[in-house]
Amino acid sequence: MRVTAVTAWFPSQKAAASGAFIVKDCHAIAQAGVDIQLIHLVNPQLDDGRREFEYEGIKVRRLPFNAYSPLDVRRVSRLLPSLIGDSEVIHTMAMSSLAPVAFAKLRHIPWVHTEHWEGVSNPQGLGFKNRLFHPLVLHLEKQPDVVVSVAGSFLSNPIRRAGRKKPTVEIPCIVPPAPHLAERRKPVLPYRLVSVGAMIPRKDPMFALRVVSELNRRGQTSSLTWIGAGPLRTAMEDYAREHKIELHLTGSLPPSEVFAKLSEADVFI
Numbered sequence: 001m002r003v004t005a006v007t008a009w010f011p012s013q014k015a016a017a018s019g020a021f022i023v024k025d026c027h028a029i030a031q032a033g034v035d036i037q038l039i040h041l042v043n044p045q046l047d048d049g050r051r052e053f054e055y056e057g058i059k060v061r062r063l064p065f066n067a068y069s070p071l072d073v074r075r076v077s078r079l080l081p082s083l084i085g086d087s088e089v090i091h092t093m094a095m096s097s098l099a100p101v102a103f104a105k106l107r108h109i110p111w112v113h114t115e116h117w118e119g120v121s122n123p124q125g126l127g128f129k130n131r132l133f134h135p136l137v138l139h140l141e142k143q144p145d146v147v148v149s150v151a152g153s154f155l156s157n158p159i160r161r162a163g164r165k166k167p168t169v170e171i172p173c174i175v176p177p178a179p180h181l182a183e184r185r186k187p188v189l190p191y192r193l194v195s196v197g198a199m200i201p202r203k204d205p206m207f208a209l210r211v212v213s214e215l216n217r218r219g220q221t222s223s224l225t226w227i228g229a230g231p232l233r234t235a236m237e238d239y240a241r242e243h244k245i246e247l248h249l250t251g252s253l254p255p256s257e258v259f260a261k262l263s264e265a266d267v268f269i
Helices: 020-031 070-083 095-104 128-140 153-161 205-217 233-242 255-264
Strands: 002-007 035-042 052-055 058-064 089-093 111-115 146-149 168-170 191-196 222-227 246-251
Touching: 002 020, 002 095, 020 035, 020 058, 020 089, 035 070, 035 095, 058 070, 070 095, 089 095, 095 111, 095 128, 146 153, 153 168, 191 205, 191 255, 205 222, 205 233, 222 255, 233 246
Parallel strands: 002 035, 002 089, 035 058, 089 111, 111 146, 146 168, 191 222, 222 246
Antiparallel strands: 052 058
């Protein structure tokens, strides 16, 4: 079987950790004996300039794409029919890829969509733009022949409640275990706390800093390593400086380096 995956979330040289779960999904599909190629609709800010290449054995074609631009949706939807070639299934991954495929009108082949976006269930935690597009995303979720939720009923229930009548199935997200588990060290000050996530309000990195501040106040000297990037970076740095917190901001890291940081820490928060 030949499958074309379409996604706006995928690693680039400017965002090495972006869409790491999409890579895992593609490998799982390939391991099932499927010939898979991927079209990466890359945000122009994350575009490293490469257009056709292989990533961990996955054939990738990259197209610049602004998900908030109707003109880009129209341009990509016109290109898709020629790009999918003789594929027998089109598989969109995460909500940003829904609109271009919907407008491409590829009704001659089955359409599978895998949804990863927590905003489906948590619109109140979204920024202004994504709150505006939330109803459109739920409308577009009705169109694929099959929708897969990687987070159980957390994603599948709101998709069904929005009026989807076609099959919606739940297949858990692929989370491979760490290759090696580090033994816990004996509790010795200072305690090393670590967290992973975007520096955005709904991930609440400021809460982690307040925890460290309280531990320090109680004489339990601690530090925080935050793995991820986002708009709250400056606020975190300011808070850490004001409260004399040892803060390490790594930015986004590939999985192997995330495992290493976790192994070095005492507490995951």
